Amino acid sequence: MPVEQMAARPVPAALWSRPGSDGRVVETADAVLCLTADRVLKRRRPLDPGEPAFRGLLTRLAACRAEVARNRPLAPDVYLGVADVVDDGGVVQDHAVVLRRLPAGRQLASLLRRGGHIDEEVRAVARAVAGFHARCETSHGSGVDDPGRSEARWQEAITAASAFRGTVLEAELVDEIGRLARAYLAGRGAMLAGRVTGGWVRDGHGSLRADDIYCLDDGPRILARAEADGRHDDVLGDVALLAVELERLGSSEDADLLLRAYQEFAGTAHPRSLEHLHIAYRALVEAATVAAAAGEQARRLADIAYRHLRRARVRLVLVGGLPGTGKTTLAGRLAAGDGGRVLIRSDEVRARFSAEEVGTDNSYVWPLASEITARTYTELLARARVFLSGGETVIIDASWSDGRHRAAAARLARETGAELIELRCVTSPEVAAARLARRDAARQAASGPAGASELSGASGAVGSGRPTTTAGAMSTLHRAMSAWAEPWPTARVIQTTVPEGEAFQAAERCVA
Incomplete structure (x- = not known):
């Protein structure tokens, strides 16, 4: 039904x-509420017609109607309409928003403070917000969340926090x-x-707060949607405020x-770092x-900001070492330990290039000079660039024996802010x-007697095509490859002779 x-x-x-002592009249920062048995009558501040900010009856009527219209999508049976406020003679003095009075203690914040399990309520809110966002107007090309605007918003926030640097807030924390x-x-x-052009910046709620969300038996009622100039944001930014509240x-x-x-419920994946x-x-x-x-x-809020920025860090993780050092196992565990990490394996890329080269010599030769190694x-790094630019942490499993490749990775990290x-x-x-x-024996068993050995690392070393399974031969090979590899003084050494879990914990401390 139209608001009019x-x-x-x-x-x-x-x-x-x-008098306010009986709870019938409640004052907030921007309104004065009158509570009846089943209604809430809300008048916007200021109430005195003599004050310049009163703005006139027509303006206040329009503001009340706009409040009802913008809040009805998420609480259609709560925002009931607009009433005239009259004096004893029936002359209109003001206008008030009429709301259905909701049961006390059913706010999301109240439920959480009582220590109950609110999983179902949180999921219901998430479903309602996702559905609401799907209907919201997008902001294609508006520049609301383009890179320059994002930087400006952050600078404004940092400047505001810096006013309390060294007094209320720790100086080092604000700087970090x-x-x-x-x-x-x-x-x-x-x-x-891409968030703008992709339609993820929308005219959302703008002020999702746990005290303004009522969890009723038939679903949540979400109140207090912001006015138009405070609503356009990335959908993740809209949800983020409620996450901060929780x-x-x-x-x-x-x-x-x-x-x-x-x-x-939105049916899409967004970067965890974002x-x-x-x-x-x-x-x-x-x-x-x-x-x-x-x-x-x-x-407490500044600490929340710091911890989430730590988790937002985009990292390029090089996991290297010679064949047999456990780098592939370690890289896999590091990637599995956090849903926001992408694993790229050199063996898989190299195998594709090797298959394209008919008659490739797979003998153990000086690996750093291999054309296939260079292509690999x-x-x-080209694959990593795409993920890093998109806010994903990337783990590359390769030998990294050549300093030139490591230098190229360092340039990529600088260029992508990783x-x-x-x-x-x-x-x-x-x-x-x-x-x-x-490993060689297992591969032989899997591929049959004719199977070739594939002892690869991204160093470029691969098997000779003739199975070689003796430990003595492997030890000789490992020592030879150790002599080939160039020094890597900037790397953290992960000792993998220890149990696998211990090596993983040492590596995770470096990455986390």
């Missing part, structure tokens, strides 16, 4: 003059938040521009559930807003030889 046809019966202005945010934005220009209230698990459920960036931004803005009046809350590393992490797996020649012999 939803006028309620006139209500007397005297309702708002009752700024550094991490700028590092993320530096290499993500194409991705942020985390501030002590439930990072529910915040994560909200984001996972939102993506599920989620963390938006949460960090919302948390920092909130911290600066409350810092003057609520220092402890501001510090060029392809590895953090470069270099891990070199090492073990004794005897352990490596035993691993290679076992």
